[in-house]
Amino acid sequence: xxxxxxxxxxxxxxxxxxxxxxxxxxxxxxxxxxIFLILSSLMSLKQIEIFGLEICSGFIxxxxxxxxxxxxxxxxxxxxxxxxxxxxILTLMLFYGMLLLSCIFQGSDINFYAxxxxxxxxxxxxxxxxxxxxxxxxxxxxxxxxxxxxKRIKNKIWISNILSMIISQFxxxxxxxxxxxxxxxxxxxxxxxxxxxxxxxxxxxxxxTIVIYLxxxxxx
Amino acid sequence: xxxxxxxxxxxxLTLSIVFVSYFFKREGIFYLLPLLIIISYFLSFKITDFMxxxxxxxxxxxxxxxxxxxxxxxxxxxxDIQNIKNITILTSILTLLSIxxxxxxxxxxxxxxxxxxxxxxxxxxxxxxxxxxxLIISIYVATFLYDNFKSIKVNPIFSMILIYxxxxxxxxxxxxxxxxxxxxxxxxxxxLITSNFIFRIIILLINIPxxxxxxxxxxxxx
Numbered sequence: 001x002x003x004x005x006x007x008x009x010x011x012x013x014x015x016x017x018x019x020x021x022x023x024x025x026x027x028x029x030x031x032x033x034x035i036f037l038i039l040s041s042l043m044s045l046k047q048i049e050i051f052g053l054e055i056c057s058g059f060i061x062x063x064x065x066x067x068x069x070x071x072x073x074x075x076x077x078x079x080x081x082x083x084x085x086x087x088x089i090l091t092l093m094l095f096y097g098m099l100l101l102s103c104i105f106q107g108s109d110i111n112f113y114a115x116x117x118x119x120x121x122x123x124x125x126x127x128x129x130x131x132x133x134x135x136x137x138x139x140x141x142x143x144x145x146x147x148x149x150x151k152r153i154k155n156k157i158w159i160s161n162i163l164s165m166i167i168s169q170f171x172x173x174x175x176x177x178x179x180x181x182x183x184x185x186x187x188x189x190x191x192x193x194x195x196x197x198x199x200x201x202x203x204x205x206x207x208x209t210i211v212i213y214l215x216x217x218x219x220x
Numbered sequence: 221x222x223x224x225x226x227x228x229x230x231x232x233l234t235l236s237i238v239f240v241s242y243f244f245k246r247e248g249i250f251y252l253l254p255l256l257i258i259i260s261y262f263l264s265f266k267i268t269d270f271m272x273x274x275x276x277x278x279x280x281x282x283x284x285x286x287x288x289x290x291x292x293x294x295x296x297x298x299x300d301i302q303n304i305k306n307i308t309i310l311t312s313i314l315t316l317l318s319i320x321x322x323x324x325x326x327x328x329x330x331x332x333x334x335x336x337x338x339x340x341x342x343x344x345x346x347x348x349x350x351x352x353x354x355l356i357i358s359i360y361v362a363t364f365l366y367d368n369f370k371s372i373k374v375n376p377i378f379s380m381i382l383i384y385x386x387x388x389x390x391x392x393x394x395x396x397x398x399x400x401x402x403x404x405x406x407x408x409x410x411x412l413i414t415s416n417f418i419f420r421i422i423i424l425l426i427n428i429p430x431x432x433x434x435x436x437x438x439x440x441x442x
Binding site: 001002005008009012016020023024027028030031032034035038039042043045046047048049054057061083087090091094095097098099101102104105106107108109110111114115117118119120121122124125 | 303315330
């Protein structure tokens with residue numbers, strides 16, 4: 001079941017990117033970055049089983065942020081990176097800030113259990129929020145520069161995309177897992193989780209090259 | 221305590237709108253829209269006690285979505301209004317589908333949060349659908365009414381308040397009835413609808429100076 005849902009999520013991700021590029025254009029990619037950032041943060045609260053290992057479920061949408069970044073850099077150059085990084089930091093900080101503020105609110109007596117569940121869900125993973133902000137900011141910055149650097153040397157989309165994904169996802173996974181799970185998991189479990197998360201991200205990230213090619217075709 | 225946090229959230233929202241309009245110009249306000257929609261969606265799951273009244277937290281944030289809508293309605297550029305509609309639909313569909321996919325995933329055995337997430341977001345899926353449904357309809361209705369009021373030359377501030385009253389009443393009634401039927405008693409539901417409706421109108425009245433300030437802001441001028 002999980003594998004089917006992963007494929008469905010990938011289809012949803014790729015379709016939404018292509019449709020947005022076609023219908024809205026450049027600004028649409030920024031809207032998608034914001035939507036993917038928030039939804040991937042939320043989805044990472046749930047752990048799913050893949051290849052017998054538990055990983056955070058938000059990884060596909062978080063790769064969506066990198067795909068949108070690479071499309072923006074491919075089409076409009078490195079000048080977009082600063083704006084993407086600022087958007088990323090502001091979005092995550094405002095979203096987590098609002099969530100945490102809402103948890104401080106004293107819940108009403110009516111619908112008591114829903115209020116208590118709400119607080120429990122959003123207050124129990126503060127380290128994941130911090131990990132998410134740091135890992136996304138650092139890895140997006142590195143991804144953007146590597147993509148642009150390889151684009152300038154080789155000017156081949158597939159080389160730029162795959163290489164930038166390989167490096168940026170490695171940094172993303174390491175920072176995220178070390179901050180979020182360092183003292184929660186055994187060291188061996190941590191290493192396996194790191195390797196599996198990284199491999200799954202690389203596979204999805206590599207497939208996304210097709211989306212960048214198609215988006216270029218749509219643009220032209 | 222709840223009053224202080226409400227003021228804090230209102231300040232945070234207002235400052236973020238002003239901040240993005242100054243630093244990212246008009247695009248920044250559009251970027252804020254998907255963020256506000258998703259935040260409002262999550263906050264709609266918590267009911268808090270506000271001076272003895274039951275207040276759904278999204279009532280605080282949803283006003284900001286309408287501030288953005290009114291600023292661009294006042295500017296009168298059809299392309300911007302269409303952009304707002306597109307963003308709302310895109311955000312709603314993606315959020316709803318992601319929530320459904322997330323809850324269909326089979327959770328790992330050590331995941332203790334999963335049953336709670338499922339209980340809060342998925343078991344009351346009709347509430348999520350009604351939230352996004354009423355939001356999209358409200359934006360369409362507000363745009364339609366604004367155009368009609370403008371053609372008969374109604375005062376902009378008066379038309380803004382009147383439109384918000386109509387849209388707010390519609391969304392609060394539909395959203396809360398669908399979301400809380402079989403959860404709350406009829407009396408609780410009526411009180412919830414009334415208190416949230418009044419609260420949303422007060423929030424709009426507080427925000428009118430911001431709308432006027434943003435409307436005259438040179439940076440978001442076309």
